[in-house]
Amino acid sequence: MEVILQRFFSILRESGVRISVGESLDAMNAVKLMGYSDRESFKQILSTCLVKKISEKEIFEKSFDLFFSAYMFNPRFTDSIDETGIGIQELKKDLSNISQKIIAGDQAGLMSIVRAALQSVDFRDLKLVTQQGLYIRKVMEHKGLKDIVKDMVMLSEHSYPGAGRMSMMLEKTKSKLFDYVDEYVNQQYALHNDFNDIANDENRLTNTAFSNIDQRQISAMTKVIQKLAKQLYTLHSRRRRNYKRGILDIRKTLRKNSSYQGYIFIPQWKYKKIQRPEIFVICDISNSVQNMSRFMLLFAYSLNKTLLKVRSFALCSNLTEVSHVFKKNSGEVAIDKIYRGEDIDISMGPTDYGQAFKDFKDQYLSTVKSTSTVIILGDARNNESDPKSKLLKEIQEKCKTLIWLNPEVETMWGAGDSVMDEYVQYCDIAQECNSINHLNKTLDLILRA
Amino acid sequence: MNNKERFTSVEEIMESYKAESYICSKQIATTLFLAYSLGKPILVEGPVGVGKTELAKTTAKYLGSELIRLQCYEGLDESKALYEWKYGKQLLYTQILKDSLDKIINNASNLTEAMDKLHQHEDVFFSPNFLEPRPLLKALQMEEESVLLIDEVDKADEAFEAFLLEILSDFQVSIPEIGTIEAKSRPLVFLTSNNTREISDALRRRCLHLYIPFPESQLESDIIQVKVPDISESLKIQLVSFIQQVRKLEIKKAPSIGETIDWAKVLLLLHIDKLSPEIVRETLSVILKFQEDVHTLDSKLDDITSKAVKETEV
Numbered sequence: 001m002e003v004i005l006q007r008f009f010s011i012l013r014e015s016g017v018r019i020s021v022g023e024s025l026d027a028m029n030a031v032k033l034m035g036y037s038d039r040e041s042f043k044q045i046l047s048t049c050l051v052k053k054i055s056e057k058e059i060f061e062k063s064f065d066l067f068f069s070a071y072m073f074n075p076r077f078t079d080s081i082d083e084t085g086i087g088i089q090e091l092k093k094d095l096s097n098i099s100q101k102i103i104a105g106d107q108a109g110l111m112s113i114v115r116a117a118l119q120s121v122d123f124r125d126l127k128l129v130t131q132q133g134l135y136i137r138k139v140m141e142h143k144g145l146k147d148i149v150k151d152m153v154m155l156s157e158h159s160y161p162g163a164g165r166m167s168m169m170l171e172k173t174k175s176k177l178f179d180y181v182d183e184y185v186n187q188q189y190a191l192h193n194d195f196n197d198i199a200n201d202e203n204r205l206t207n208t209a210f211s212n213i214d215q216r217q218i219s220a221m222t223k224v225i226q227k228l229a230k231q232l233y234t235l236h237s238r239r240r241r242n243y244k245r246g247i248l249d250i251r252k253t254l255r256k257n258s259s260y261q262g263y264i265f266i267p268q269w270k271y272k273k274i275q276r277p278e279i280f281v282i283c284d285i286s287n288s289v290q291n292m293s294r295f296m297l298l299f300a301y302s303l304n305k306t307l308l309k310v311r312s313f314a315l316c317s318n319l320t321e322v323s324h325v326f327k328k329n330s331g332e333v334a335i336d337k338i339y340r341g342e343d344i345d346i347s348m349g350p351t352d353y354g355q356a357f358k359d360f361k362d363q364y365l366s367t368v369k370s371t372s373t374v375i376i377l378g379d380a381r382n383n384e385s386d387p388k389s390k391l392l393k394e395i396q397e398k399c400k401t402l403i404w405l406n407p408e409v410e411t412m413w414g415a416g417d418s419v420m421d422e423y424v425q426y427c428d429i430a431q432e433c434n435s436i437n438h439l440n441k442t443l444d445l446i447l448r449a
Numbered sequence: 450m451n452n453k454e455r456f457t458s459v460e461e462i463m464e465s466y467k468a469e470s471y472i473c474s475k476q477i478a479t480t481l482f483l484a485y486s487l488g489k490p491i492l493v494e495g496p497v498g499v500g501k502t503e504l505a506k507t508t509a510k511y512l513g514s515e516l517i518r519l520q521c522y523e524g525l526d527e528s529k530a531l532y533e534w535k536y537g538k539q540l541l542y543t544q545i546l547k548d549s550l551d552k553i554i555n556n557a558s559n560l561t562e563a564m565d566k567l568h569q570h571e572d573v574f575f576s577p578n579f580l581e582p583r584p585l586l587k588a589l590q591m592e593e594e595s596v597l598l599i600d601e602v603d604k605a606d607e608a609f610e611a612f613l614l615e616i617l618s619d620f621q622v623s624i625p626e627i628g629t630i631e632a633k634s635r636p637l638v639f640l641t642s643n644n645t646r647e648i649s650d651a652l653r654r655r656c657l658h659l660y661i662p663f664p665e666s667q668l669e670s671d672i673i674q675v676k677v678p679d680i681s682e683s684l685k686i687q688l689v690s691f692i693q694q695v696r697k698l699e700i701k702k703a704p705s706i707g708e709t710i711d712w713a714k715v716l717l718l719l720h721i722d723k724l725s726p727e728i729v730r731e732t733l734s735v736i737l738k739f740q741e742d743v744h745t746l747d748s749k750l751d752d753i754t755s756k757a758v759k760e761t762e763v
Contacts, residue, residue, distance in 0.1 A: 020654050030483050034459075041459065044479045052653035054494060054644070054660055263543075265536045 001036065002028065008067050009050070011191050014124075015063055017056045023049060039068070066191055091158060091166075096147035102173045103166055114177065117142035123188040135185045140178065148174050222332070224436055225295060226302045278309040280368065280399075282360065284378030285314045285338060286351040292407040292434065296377040297335050299439060301326050313364070314338055315378065317349035319356035321364070351381060353419070354388035361391050368398045375403045377433070380413070380420035387419040392426045402426065405433035405442060455512060456485040470675045471500070471507040474668060480659045481508065490617050490638035492602075492653060495661035497643060498705020502600055504661075505639040509596040512637070517591075518598045519584040521605035527612065531622060533581045539574050575626040585616055589632040597636040603646045610652050617655045664706065666693050672706060677713040683761040687724045688713055690757040692736070700745050704736040712736050726754045 009024050027049040036042045043064055051060045092100065101109040121138045125131075139145070148170050155167040252268035281300040285293050300312045314322045322344055325334050337343060368374065374395060396402040404427040406413065406420060414421030424430045433439055456462060462478040473481075484491045493501045509516035519530055543550070550567075557563035582590060588597040602610065616622055620632035640656060642648055664672065670689045673680060680688075688709065696703040704712075712735045721728055729750060737743050746753075 018650060023654060026487060026489065026657075029487060033483070033486050034479070041475065041479055044476050045483065048476075048480045048483060048657045048659060052492065052650075052656070052658040057660065260536075260540055263540060265540060 001031070005031065008046075008063070010124075011067060012050065012060065012063055014192060015059050017051060017059055019050050043068075063191060066187055091155070091160065091163060094154065095151050098144055098147050099151040099170055102148075102170060110173075113144040114180070117145050118181070118184060123185075123192060126185070126189050126192050129189065132182075132185050132189055135188070136178070136181055139181045139185070145177065148177075222298060225298050225439075278311070278369065278372040280311050280313065280364070280372060280374045282313045282315055282319065282356070282374065282376045282378075284316070284351060284376075285346075286316045286348070288351070288381055289377075289379050289407055293377060294335060295436075295439075296405070297338065298332075301334060311364075311367075313360065314344065314346055315351070315353070315356040317347045317352050317355065318345075319359040320344050320346045350383040350385075351378075352385050353378070353380060353382050353423075354386045354391070357388055357391035357395065361394060365395065365398060368395070370398070370400055372399045373401045373403065374399045375405065376427075377405045377407075379406055379408050379418065380404075380423055381417050382419045384417050387422050389419075389422050389426060392423055396426045396428070401428045403428065403442065404430040405438075406430065407434045408432065409434075456482055458482070465511055466507055467675070469507050469510050471503060472668060472672045472675060473504070474664075477504065477659065477661065480657055484657050485637060487657075488635055490640060490656045491659055492648070492656035493639060493641045493659045493661060494644060496663060496703065496705070498707045499661045499663060500706055501639075501641040501661060502598065505596055505598040505641075508637065508639070512594065512596060514593055515591065515595045516598060517584050517588045517595055517636070518600060520600045521602050521609070523604060523606060525605045525609055529583060530585050530609070530612075531583050532586045532624060533583065534575070535579045535581050539579050542574065542579075572626075577627065580624075580627070586622060586630070588636045588638075589616070589620065589622065589630060591636065592633055594634045595636045597638045599638065599640045601643060602640045602652075603642040603644060603648060607649065610649055614651060614655065617652070663696055663703065666690065669693070669706065669709065673710060673713050676710045677717060680713055680717055681722050684716060684722050684724070685713070686761050687757045688716070690760045691724060691729070691753060694753045694756065695736070695746065698745060698749070700737070700742040701739045702737075702742065708736045724754055724758055726751050729754055 005028060006024075009019055009027075013019055027046055030045045030049050031042070034041060034045055046064065047057065047060055051057055092103065095103070098110065098113050100106075101113065117139050120142055121135065123135065126135055152167050152170050152174075155163045155170070247270050249268045249270040252270075253264060253266075254262070256266055256268050257264050281296070283293050283296050283300065285297070297312070297314075300310055311321065311323050312326060313319055322334075322338050325337050325343055328334075329337060341348060392402075404420075404423065408418070408420075409432055412418065413424065420430075429442070431438065431442055433442060455465075459475065459478045459482050462481055463473060463475070466473045466478070480491060483489070493504060495501055505518075506516060553566050554563045557566055580586075584597070588595050599613070602613070617638060620635050621629050623629045640652075663669075666689050669692070670685055673685055673689065692704055692709050692712075712732065715732055715735050716728075719728075719732075733743055733746070737746065
C-alpha cells in the first residue's frame with residue numbers, strides 16, 4: 001500500500017499540489033490508523049492530510065478518481081479451461097508461468113504478473129499523447145507478458161486437440177491484456193500530462209511578451225500577476241515594520257511611565273510613520289496596445305485590491321477615472337466593462353495623449369501630492385495630434401515620480417507617429433515594459449522609491 | 450467518561466456531537482478523529498457562519514475540557530497572545546522590598562560589589578511568578594487537556610503566523626528570560642480562517658485541513674431540526690429550499706446557517722407554517738444584511754418562494 005501511496009503523492013506533486021515529506025508521513029499514519037476499506041473515508045483522510053488549499057481540492061479530486069479507479073484494481077481477464085486430453089498435462093508443464101496462470105484461471109496470479117510489468121516501466125516521462133504507443137509496447141514486451149506469444153508458437157506446433165483451444169484462450173486473454181494496458185497507459189497519460197506543468201508554466205509566462213499571450217493563457221497570467229502583487233505587498237509591508245523599531249522616545253516614555261513614579265518600566269520608541277505611496281495609474285486602452293493594457297489594468301486592479309491607494313484612469317481620445325469600476329467588480333469583469341466603456345465616460349476614437357493630459361490636469365491634478373507616483377502605460381502614438389508635452393511637465397513637477405512604461409522597444413520611440421521621444425525628457429523613469437518580468441522590476445522600483 | 454474513551458471512532462464522534470446539537474458530516478468527524486489521534490492542529494476554512502467556531506466550542510464541551518480562545522486581529526502580538534510581565538506587580542514588589550534591597554546594597558563597599566550582589570538576585574523579578582499568561586501560554590500550562598481555538602487567524606499579521614509555528618509543531622514556547630516552556634498536556638488546536646488573506650504554506654503544512662462548505666439541503670435540514678426542534682416539517686423543507694436557492698444567487702453575503710436558524714426561530718415566533726412572498730419580504734432582514742442583496746433578490750422572490758412551497762406539495 002505504501003508504494004501505491006507514494007506514487008499517488010508524486011502524481012499530486014507533479015500536478016502542482018505542494019506536499020511535504022511531513023505531510024506524506026501524516027497521511028501514511030492516518031491511513032494506517034483508519035484503514036482503507038471504505039473508499040469515501042480513505043479519500044477524506046488523504047484530502048485532509050495532504051490538500052491544504054481550497055484551490056487544490058479540485059486537482060486532488062480529479063487525480064484521486066483517476067488513480068484509484070476501480071478498473072485499475074479489479075480487471076477480469078480469464079476463465080479457466082479444463083483440458084485433460086492425452087499429452088496435455090505434459091504440455092502444460094512446458095508453458096511459461098503466465099500462460100499456466102491463464103489456463104488455470106488464476107486471476108490473482110495473472111494480475112501480479114501484470115502489475116510487475118506495469119511497475120517496471122517508469123511513466124513519469126509520459127508527457128505527449130504520441131508517446132502512448134511506445135509505452136504500451138514497453139509494458140507488453142516485459143518478460144512476464146511476452147512469454148504468452150512464445151507459448152502460442154509452441155502450442156501451434158502440437159496437434160493435440162486441446163492445444164488449439166488453449167492457444168485460442170491465450171490469444172483472447174492477450175488481447176484483453178492489451179486493452180487493459182492501453183487503458184492504463186491512457187490514465188497514466190492523463191495523470192502525468194494534464195495539469196502537471198504548473199510550476200514550469202508560471203516561469204515561462206513571466207517572460208512572455210504581453211502581446212503574445214493567447215486567450216487560453218489569460219487566466220494563468222492573471223494568477224501570476226496577482227501573485228506578483230502579493231509578493232510586492234509583503235516586501236513592502238515588511239519594510240514598513242522595520243521602520244517602526246526606532247530609537248527611544250524620551251518624551252513619550254516619561255509621559256507613559258509617570259504613573260510608576262518615574263521608574264521607566266515601559267519604554268516607548270520613536271517611529272516614523274511611513275506614508276503609503278499613492279499611485280495614479282493612467283492606462284492607454286486604445287486598440288494599438290490592447291493586449292498590454294489588459295494586463296496593466298489587471299495589475300492595477302491587483303494592487304488596488306491588496307495594498308496601496310491606487311487610482312486608475314483610462315485613456316483613449318480623452319481621459320477618465322475608472323477606480324470605481326475596479327471597486328465594484330472583480331478583475332476580468334471590470335476590465336471587460338472598461339473596454340466596453342460601461343459606466344465610464346470615455347470616447348474610443350483615435351488616441352490623443354495631449355487631450356488626455358489636459359483632462360488629467362483639469363480634473364485630477366489638484367489631488368496629486370508631492371508623495372504620489374504617477375504611472376503612465378501607453379505607446380505614446382498620438383495620431384499626429386498635438387502632444388502638449390508641457391502638460392506632462394506640469395504633472396511631473398507636481399508628483400514625486402513620473403514613470404512611463406512603454407510596450408514598444410526603445411528604438412521605436414519617436415518613430416512614426418510616436419511622440420515618446422518628446423515625452424521622455426519629462427519622465428523620471430521611462431522604460432520598455434512588455435512582460436511580467438519588466439513589470440516586476442519597475443514596480444519594485446516604485447515601492448523602493 | 451474518560452477522554453481515552455472519547456474519539457474512539459468516526460461514528461462515535463458523529464453520534465456524540467449530535468447529542469451536543471452539532472451535526473457534523475463524515476468529513477468533519479474523520480478530520481476530528483485524525484487530529485485527536487495524530488495530535489495535529491486543524492485548520493478550518495469556509496464561508497462565514499458555517500459553524501467553524503462552533504465546532505471548537507462543541508469539541509470542548511464534548512471533551513469536558515476548557516476552551517481557551519484567542520481572537521486574532523491586526524496588530525496582535527506576543528504580549529497579547531502569549532505572555533506579558535506583570536509590570537505593576539514587579540513595581541510593587543520592588544517598593545515593598547526596598548528595605549531588603551537597601552540592606553543588600555548597603556553592605557557593599559563599592560559600586561561593583563553592589564552590582565554583583567544585585568546580580569545574584571535579579572532573576573527574582575523575572576520569574577514565572579511575575580508572568581501573566583495569555584491564551585497561548587495558558588493552553589500550554591493547563592494540567593488537563595484543553596481545546597485551544599485560534600479564531601480568524603487570517604486577520605492577524607503574517608509575523609504572528611510565523612510565531613505560531615513553534616507552538617503548533619512542538620507545543621512549546623521560548624520566553625527569553627525563563628527558557629523554553631513545554632506543554633503539560635497537548636491541547637487540541639483549532640485554527641479558523643475566512644480566507645481574507647492566504648495563510649502561509651508553512652502554517653498549512655503543520656495542520657490538518659478541513660473545508661466546511663455551506664451544507665447540502667439534507668444536512669441543513671437536520672441542523673435546523675436539532676436547533677429549532679419545534680418547527681413543522683413542511684416549513685422546514687420550504688425554508689431550506691428557499692435558503693439553498695438564495696445562496697445560488699449572485700449576492701454579496703450569502704445567508705449562513707446561523708441566519709437560517711434565526712429565521713426559522715422568527716417564523717416560529719410569528720406562528721407561520723407556510724412561506725409566502727409577503728412574509729418573506731417582511732422577515733428578509735433576518736437573512737440578508739445588505740440592501741443591495743435585498744434588491745437583487747426582490748425580483749426573483751416570488752419565483753423562489755413558490756418553488757420552495759412546491760417542495761412540500763409533492
